[in-house]
Amino acid sequence: MPVSSEPLTSVDNATWAHLPPAAPLDLTVDAVRLAAEVAALSDLTWRPNRPVSQNGLGAEDAFDWKIIPLRSPNGSLARTDPGGAGLEDHLDTEALARSPYHAEVLGRIPAPLHSVRLMALGPGAETHEHRDGRTNFPWGSLRLHIPIVTQPGAELVVGGETCHWEAGQLWYADFDRLHIARNRSDRRRIHLVVDCVPTPELMGLFPADFRAELTWSDVLFARSEVPLQPFEREGLACELDVPATFPDWSDDSGADPTGRLPGTIELIDGRPVLCIAGEPRFGLIHIGNAEFRLQGWTDERTLLLDLERPDPIARSRVRCGRSLTEYVVHDVRAVERIGPGQS
Template sequence: MDKLVRSIKFPMFFDPERLKKDVYKIIDKNWTNHYNTNDYSGKWTSIALMSQNGKSDSIFALPSGDEKLVPTEILESCTYFQEILDSFLFEKTAVRLLKLDVGAEIKPHTDNCLGYEDGCFRLHIPIITNSKVEFILDGNRLIMNEGECWYIDANFIHSVANRGAQDRIHLVLDGIRNEWTDHLFFKEADQNDFVRPATEVSENEKQLMIAELKRMNPPNLDAILKDLE
């Protein structure tokens, strides 16, 4: 995986004040504790802006079945978030606000099949952050500022620690790769840098990967499965 692109800071910028205005509208709503309780210490919570059942406490990053996401009651009052989501022309599989409280840490971990080379991807838009947030991806620290838009390949080990005096809140979008996103990504890096090098994997690992890919059902599923053969 040495040549794969780990991260991209896209040449787009969102108004931090408008982002914060939407967050402050719902800051006192019910934030749900993140479900991966073994992966963090302190307080890490989320609100879904879109989910399969339209409820803001449905914060799972991996939706079940083929049912599409719909706006939650939270998104209805957040007009700038709606504008941003409408500007991204790809199918969303998760749309959440993630809040990492002061002193909280997300332990080093990986997220399976969540790199652009898999046909799926994750974007981060920082809304509230501080200079003492330490986001480490594959051994390198990423400085993600308010209003920026970042891609991270979550297949690589990553961790986050909020050592500052202010809670960190990101808008996090998971999506399915398509022609529109190819144009966006390939302007920033060569398309060959999003191709997973051939590696020897056990048959059990291969079957787990195939099962996960079939469940996520990206548009280029057949091509990915052929590469795994």
Template sequence: MTPGRHSPDDHHDPRRAGAGGPLTPAFDADRLAHELSAVTGHPWQRQRTHYAAGRIGPDTPTDWRVLPLRSPGGDPTRTDPGGPGPDHYAATRWLDQMPYLREILDEIPAPLNAVRLLALGPGAASQPHRDPKYALERGMVRLHIPIVTHPGAVLVLDGTEHRWQPGTFWYGDFSREHMVANTGPVRRVHAVIDALFTRELATLFPTEWQESLGDADVLFNRLPDPALRPSPPLPRAVNLPSGFTDFSQDTPLEGSTVPVRLTERDGDLVLTAAERGFALVHVVDGEYRYAGWSEQRTLELGNDHVVLHARHGRALTSQHVSLPAADSSPAGAWHDESRTQCAR
């Protein structure tokens, strides 16, 4: 297969192995390259992994450097994509120096998590790997806008070679095995955008893909309601299934219960479990997701009950929990009243 091209089947169905396809619109490659020059006057940091409780892993040995444009708390030193944690994602000071790219990001019809410039050095290559959370059935996608590239820079996505050109806009299923290599003489620089998949974002996909998505097992997130509904009184301590705060597994309503606390901080809700805090994002009608995660798991708060939702593609499982009266049960005791399964 010609590098950078895809079979007709790949364009028809984004769920196929190795799927990667162009989105609309394309952008001004010269303007992007000009803005890049404004933020390359200092060495970029190598990629690192950030773990729970603030632990930071070692630098990657690959010459793969990062400039964070959006990160948890707007931290300009975070080179990792982040995940659920105590802070909302926000722009870093570096994005202020790239107004055209900021304008592009503002027009993407989806909630954004991390946005980073990733620069792969000459002669550098990654190991084949997968990023499991960026899957349509989980409602999370990774998008690319190439800024600087070379014919010797290649992405191999599930066995298919791609050489995406500056100013173009791409989706790839990075939950599939992939690797990048740069045998060219210049750094390959892409803007890498982590977003929640929405019906509005799907309209940027090729027409054939949009048709197939009508029957695909994908999770469509809702665009957040800008008007936050006043939150109900919060229980000081409650019990949740342990899976609801364990993002390493895909069954959030499973496991023994663990105590959590719901508190307010600067007008935002924060869920704390085992001293680890998670910022919550209002979606609609009193339903909250985790900052840094999709609607794969949400928490719906009522005055006397909580409903836990777990989604996988179009499947929805809900668990209704009554909050006991303050004088009838110990604080934090929840009663599981029902568990239902229905199509979304």
């Protein structure tokens, strides 16, 4: 099955370099109430931070950076990572069920929420300088902070600028820039860290001068799920080649841009799933007009199916702001039923 593509011109760093690396949002909360709810979770285990990528979960961080998840993949208290594209939704955990004021605060953030974590940085702890990767406007993913327990010496260095944020204020930072979290105080620092998808309503919380300088056409906004009828879901079953770069949602720089992998779309437990080399890899969430984003992810990576035409095709799309790479897969073969779990 031939695969054709058009080159991607990534959003240049200069598009964002003129913006402040961090900005306060127009949302303040009662940090004392949040801290009291955190204290009431003392019977739960603060687990080490653990990164995740397309290759799975990485090793736990060795320094004093601990997490209690309030929303996580499948609602698991053991998952301290932010999750990513795959077969799992972000769900509320038991800890959030016990924290009604946290739930109220989260309800005031006008955006779809992915992971939400209480993140504690111990006295003297410091992260290495790093980028979070695909966490900013052009990828449709923002990482927001609300300091709950903080003190002088608890700092974030983002893009070379040192920040100390007071408790109870919602903050944005561009974590795709190089940054360091450090705690030079003798007490633990705790932040509520929220991963979400930008919406126009959320952007309304940003300072007016920030919004005036923002390149709006490079903001990848959230699109809502559009339900499918049962017969529409059943009509998605097909065989198709998948560009080798498409499954690499955390880093596709090492993949062969001309390579392809054997794939199928199957109905498993009543939902469409993209399988690669026989392995279920990604749930498909319909966002309208036969276009699907990957479950647990943003519209940064979508699959557009045109199966009604005489020569069915699939378009694998990767976005970065207004830029788009589109791999057109020809000779897609529709089938009636594929594999177990079809309904």
